[in-house]
Amino acid sequence: MTRIGFVGLGNMGGPMARNLVAAGHEVRVFDLVAAAMEGVGGAAPQASAAACVDGVDVFISMLPAGRHVESLYLGDDGIVAQADASTLLIDCSTIDPDTARRVAQAAADRGIAMLDAPVSGGTAGAEAGTLTFMVGGDTAAVERARPVLDVMAKNVFHAGGAGAGQTAKICNNMLLAVHMAGTAEALALGVNNGLDPAVLSEIMKQSSGGNWSLNVYNPFPGVMDGVPASRGYQGGFLVDLMTKDLGLAMASAEASGSAVPLGSLARNLFRLHGQVNDAGRLDFSSIQRFYKPDLD
Known part of the structure; x- marks a missing residue:
């Protein structure tokens, strides 16, 4: 003990x-x-x-x-x-x-x-x-x-060494943000063109577009049980926290001279989503609403 x-x-x-x-x-x-x-x-x-x-x-x-x-x-x-x-x-x-x-x-x-x-x-x-x-x-x-x-x-x-865990975490979360935004964007495109989000999700899961955000944490309501999208994006990992973590990634990128154009775009998307849609206290998968404002 x-x-x-x-x-x-x-x-x-x-x-x-x-x-x-x-x-x-x-x-x-x-x-x-x-x-x-x-x-x-x-x-x-x-x-x-x-x-x-x-x-x-x-x-x-x-x-x-x-x-x-x-x-x-x-x-x-x-x-x-x-x-x-x-x-x-x-x-x-x-x-x-x-x-x-x-x-x-x-x-x-x-x-x-x-x-x-x-x-x-x-x-x-x-x-x-x-x-x-x-x-x-x-x-x-x-x-x-x-x-x-x-x-x-x-x-x-x-x-x-000291600080390396934090560096690994902000790299992971930057990639997660890019994946989630890309997943939400693809789902919105498909639905806007007449596809069923559940069918499109399964197609992409079994194809080269599969990723954790799609496979495990699907952002489109009604597609997957037990995820924040199934409960109005309540709980989970808040948009405000994702925006904070993306800010940490941008600071590290600037300090190390690293090019992070996708990470920078993801930060702007999540920050804008939190401000314009008053979504800061919602789960970060609510970025789906940025692309589909008519979602319940």
């Missing part, structure tokens, strides 16, 4: 923490929303993030953005200052690689191992314990983390 502190119990963090409890670990939790802590049955709610890191073996965070990660970990009252040298720190937030490296260096300066370990797999993967972790950090720390991550994961990839 591992003593684990977990901060950030939102759509992803809550199910992840519940899986750790179910695996028999001793889990302390903290979230600014008290109801979120109550949703992790079997865990011990704490009054602060600092209380979560006191005496634990592993500390995990899942937060919305880089500024939240810096606020949690840095400063005199931050987790880095409060943690024991033996505690392994794991941040599962999706943030910019520079912030991840900066926080990891602050931890290293105190002799504390830290990993950036963003995830892919969405809320369904978080619930099922089938996430993919993209991990940046020291090899020894990654191996130490594996028994804990494996409880929540289908795959754990060591991407490289």
Whole structure:
């Protein structure tokens, strides 16, 4: 049994923490929303993030953005200052690689191992314990983390040094955005020309146009059960978060001199969709409505 502190119990963090409890670990939790802590049955709610890191073996965070990660970990009252040298720190937030490296260096300066370990797999993967972790950090720390991550994961990839997990994640999400926008565009074109979206989806799935967005997360209502498109695009991975991640990709592209014309276009599409269609709190597959505004 591992003593684990977990901060950030939102759509992803809550199910992840519940899986750790179910695996028999001793889990302390903290979230600014008290109801979120109550949703992790079997865990011990704490009054602060600092209380979560006191005496634990592993500390995990899942937060919305880089500024939240810096606020949690840095400063005199931050987790880095409060943690024991033996505690392994794991941040599962999706943030910019520079912030991840900066926080990891602050931890290293105190002799504390830290990993950036963003995830892919969405809320369904978080619930099922089938996430993919993209991990940046020291090899020894990654191996130490594996028994804990494996409880929540289908795959754990060591991407490289500090910040590498974040780089891998933003590359993945940029490609995901391009695929989803392209899938929605193709479906709208077919439907506008008289095709049944379910029939067209099956044709493309069995042909060279098949991709995860089409095969597993179809954006057209009525085609696939159990996906956000089947419930008014509620839940899932929000348009606002996809737009944020695409912004991280654009910043990394600029810093590295990388050409990302499709990624840039995808960012503009999702940003415009969120603003014009008031879709920021809908699942990102709602980009289908950008192409078919008449959808229910």
